[in-house]
Amino acid sequence: MNDSSWGAPPTAGYWGPPDQGAAPAGPAYDELDAQQTRPMPIVPDVPASGGAQDDDRGAARPGGPLFRDETPQEPMSAPPPTPPKKRAGRDLRAAIGVGVGLGAVIVASLFIVKAVFIGVIVIAVVVGLWELTSRLNEKKGIKAPLVPLAVGGAAMVVAGYVRGAEGAWVATALTALAVLAWRMTEPPEGYLKDVTAGVFAAFYVPFLATFVAMMLTADDGAQRVLTFLVLTIVSDTGAYAIGWRFGSHKLAPRISPGKTREGLFGAVGFAMVAGALCMQFLIDDGTWWQGLLLGLAVAASATLGDLGESMIKRDLGIKDMGTLLPGHGGIMDRLDSLLPTAPVVWLLLVVFVGSG
Template structure:
């Protein structure tokens, strides 16, 4: 008989090959651990720098940039593709802005009716876009009367009755909300409905962005002398100088390339918009200080309230609309 060996006939794994594989696995695990540790450290460093920047400037910069870009895309698409779509954008911005401000006022004990206030802000948009100045002003006048009557009816059915001084304050606050947001916002809508008006809207908003960016960058790096410490402690004269310089440069560029006007009109646009944008920002800071709040709302991450982001645009819209009327009449 043929003799067969007893035991396992399977080939054994060579020890050198097994050792190489284990060494490779160990190196791969170590490299992966180092990579993950590096990512965690970079993220921690980024978060720490972002927190320090937020503490210094009062703004979450990455979130602010992302939201600003998103709004820019929506507004540009509405203005350049189909102008009537801009009514939806404008109605949303004004309606939310009025809701935020009236809510902040009510939180501070100012009983401004929210429902008719928001309704008027939205109604003035189609009135301005479709029928023009007279219709927009008529809508505002009727709306303000409705808001005042709404508050007086509330007072009539309230027990105990609020002091007369408080009622007068509520009525004047309701008027202020409409003058500050709805009236100035209507100027953007009136401007957009004009022939080539959408280009003017884009142009003046670009200048407002330049004002904000110039003030932010210059104030962050060079700011030493407070501009209005009781109203807005972070604003500096150095930042204001940077905003004026940036607005002049962008003003010249947009008037020549977008509007087809002489370069010197860009200087006029830049100077006026830098003043109106700064005034709008300070006005909103005064409102927040008067109400005893830091932000109008927390609607937008990194921005605070929506009104915090359009405060510079609102008065600048009136300036741009007047300049448009002067340039075309």
């Protein structure tokens, strides 16, 4: 071990006079040497390297460019995370295909034979009632009687087409009575909630659908129904397109987290433009400014209808009412914005251009 590593170089006062040739031998020098000689302290073994000991004793450490491992390296920064791409929540190909197919059936029946279109409405109403009552039974144990609802719902649509508003009201009242009577054939437990749900279903699905049948009775009934369908679809499309691209402010996060205020503005803008065009070129005696008001009303009612069914589905704990339509869900998932919009369009058209 190199002693110089533990202190200063030797001096005369500690180790004796510096070397000046060979030291003479003799007792005097032996005695002096015995007095001045000190035992070297026992030092524990020190590791050759590692830890803080090397730094404390000033041990030289290799460095420089030849020893790259001793050069501090800056940590490599991770690449910034790629923001997730926005994706549609449904199969768009299936949704578009089903939508085009349904549109072709509706338009063909609407302009060829009006009675066939009434049949389309009846089928949609019955299937929608089946979906609604099935989900109520599955998730809440509510057994709304389907048979009187289906028969009464079909009768309500036909009565609205044949007898107008008076016929629709009479058929609705009889359907409600049929629901009350039909449920009496079962035990009384749960009677109140079952008949309440049944009457609600009768008003929610077939009664609102009768306004579509009543639009069809006018001379330009096919154009009125087409205007109603186009405005509702355009409103939904505008809300989806603008909300998906620019949406950042939630409209009703507790009810439907996917809907945004930007989407609502898109629905209003698209529907107002479509309304102006439809009223100007499709409706007899209609004007563009009436179409602007009609489009605004449709956007509001379609949005409320969509939120209303979202509220029902949240209460039931489901995403869709059914699986009948690929890419869309069930029939009720397509009727949610159409049903509450039907009476709004019917009323405004009557106000603007008469009942026809």
